[in-house]
Amino acid sequence: MPISSATIRAVTASLYERSLKKIPDDTRAVLGKASERETDATARRTFTMMLESADSAARNGQLVCSDVGIPTYSVKIGTRVQFEGPVRQAMVDGLADMAANIDPPILKMVTHPLTHERSYAGKDIPIVSFDVIDDADYVDMVCAPKAMGTGRWEAVEAFVYPTVEDVEKYVLDVILRAGSQPCLPIVVGVGIGGTFDQATRLAKEAVLRPHGKPQPDPLLAGMEQRLLDAINQMGFGAMGTGGDCSAMAVNIDYSASHGFVPVAVCLNCWINRRTAARIHGDGRVEMLYE
Numbered sequence: 001m002p003i004s005s006a007t008i009r010a011v012t013a014s015l016y017e018r019s020l021k022k023i024p025d026d027t028r029a030v031l032g033k034a035s036e037r038e039t040d041a042t043a044r045r046t047f048t049m050m051l052e053s054a055d056s057a058a059r060n061g062q063l064v065c066s067d068v069g070i071p072t073y074s075v076k077i078g079t080r081v082q083f084e085g086p087v088r089q090a091m092v093d094g095l096a097d098m099a100a101n102i103d104p105p106i107l108k109m110v111t112h113p114l115t116h117e118r119s120y121a122g123k124d125i126p127i128v129s130f131d132v133i134d135d136a137d138y139v140d141m142v143c144a145p146k147a148m149g150t151g152r153w154e155a156v157e158a159f160v161y162p163t164v165e166d167v168e169k170y171v172l173d174v175i176l177r178a179g180s181q182p183c184l185p186i187v188v189g190v191g192i193g194g195t196f197d198q199a200t201r202l203a204k205e206a207v208l209r210p211h212g213k214p215q216p217d218p219l220l221a222g223m224e225q226r227l228l229d230a231i232n233q234m235g236f237g238a239m240g241t242g243g244d245c246s247a248m249a250v251n252i253d254y255s256a257s258h259g260f261v262p263v264a265v266c267l268n269c270w271i272n273r274r275t276a277a278r279i280h281g282d283g284r285v286e287m288l289y290e
Contacts, residue, residue, distance in 0.1 A: 001282050003139060005085030011277050011285055012073070012094025012126070015143035017102055019273040020068050022058040024289060026211040027248070027272040034185065034238075034245040043243025050238065050270060061103070064271050068106045069145035071095055071126035074205065078136030081281055091126055109147070129201060137281035140288070144208055144274045150186065150267035153178035156200055159261045164219075167192060167263050168227055174265045175231050175247075180240025183269035185248045188231070190223075191264040194255030203266035206251040208274045210289060220252045238270070248272070 023031075028051070035047035057064045073091065099106065099120035108118040110125050133140070155174045159166060171190055189207025191199040215221040227250040237243025248270075268274075276288035 002082040002084035003279055003281065003283065005083070005087070005090040007279055007283060007285065008083075008087055008090035008139075009094040009097065011141055011279060012091045012143075013098035013101075015073075015141060015275045015277055016071055016095065016098050016145065019143050019145055019275045020063050020065075020102075020106070021061060023054045023064060023271050024210075024274060026289070027270075028054065030211050030248050031185075031270065034248065038238070038243055038245060040237060040241075040243035042241045043237045043245070046238040046241045046243075054271070063104060063106070065147065065269075066107060067147040067149065068109050069147035069151075069273070070110050072144050072146050072204075073126050073128045074131075074140075074142040074144070074208075075128055076131045076133050076140045078133045078138050078281070080135060080137040081139055088128070091128060092121070095126055096121065129204075139279045140276065141279065142208060142274060142276040144204075144268075147269065147273075149181070149183040149269045153182050154203075154264075154266050156196065156203075156262055156264040158196070159263060161259055162261050162263070164223060168223060168230075170263055171227055171250075171265055172230055176234065178267070180236045182267050183271075184236050184239055185245045185270055187248050187268040187272055188227070188250040189266040189268070190227075190250065190252040191262075191266070192252065192254040193257030193261050196262050198255050199262035199264040200266070202253045202255060203264035206253045207266045207268050209249075209251040211249060215252070220254070224250045224252055 031051060035044060038044045038047060054064050108120055110119050110122045157170055187207050189203045191202025191206060193199060215224055228247055231247040232245060234246055235242055236246040238245060278286045278288055
């Protein structure tokens with residue numbers, strides 16, 4: 001049974017709206033534990049306000065943040081899937097449906113990069129990366145809107161035969177430059193190697209890793225822990241009010257590379273927007289996380 005354009009359209013709209021009105025369950029749990037461990041009184045009050053605001057938004061169907069970002073999706077297509085109708089256009093139409101019907105209305109955050117004209121749509125919007133899953137009869141869609149708070153401070157740099165220490169220093173330099181601006185505590189994604197575009201894609205995928213999912217590579221696991229400890233010693237704290245928790249996680253991935261090694265750093269703010277659905281070949285839609 002082919003997956004229809006109507007299903008793609010509906011899932012595109014649903015994932016975006018859900019990401020705007022509720023923080024992910026695992027992120028809510030991490031923030032709650034960080035609040036309990038926090039030693040700074042101002043930061044504890046800040047955590048309380050953040051969590052109460054998020055819970056209220058979820059209960060009342062409101063937006064967690066007014067900056068709804070620009071729509072970005074990662075789509076992985078099983079090689080045994082068949083489609084009935086267009087896919088890319090269905091996603092464009094799904095976004096138009098969401099913008100026309102969401103309550104409360106959202107601000108126009110899609111901006112022409114040179115004229116700065118604002119809209120709900122634009123050239124190449126939504127931004128979509130496609131990949132395949134061998135021998136699968138489903139499609140996985142992840143929606144992760146990218147807003148100003150974190151997008152402004154993301155970075156990529158090309159190195160030549162860097163050491164682990166070189167990479168870690170670069171990541172920490174990026175976080176220091178960002179300071180308290182990216183709506184802390186953040187999730188940090190790091191992509192190492194491949195080509196310029198692959199490193200940035202790895203960083204984007206890494207930042208979406210669910211909390212608690214272990215890093216199987218011991219080299220990367222050590223880097224993640226050292227970087228997380230160092231970032232949380234910077235003292236920026238929740239929303240820049242100071243305190244013990246500036247980052248919730250550091251997630252790293254890599255690709256085999258040449259002598260030149262691009263290193264990309266991607267950030268997610270405390271809301272950690274990401275929703276995901278699996279569309280099965282029989283038409284069923286399963287929410288993977290939200």
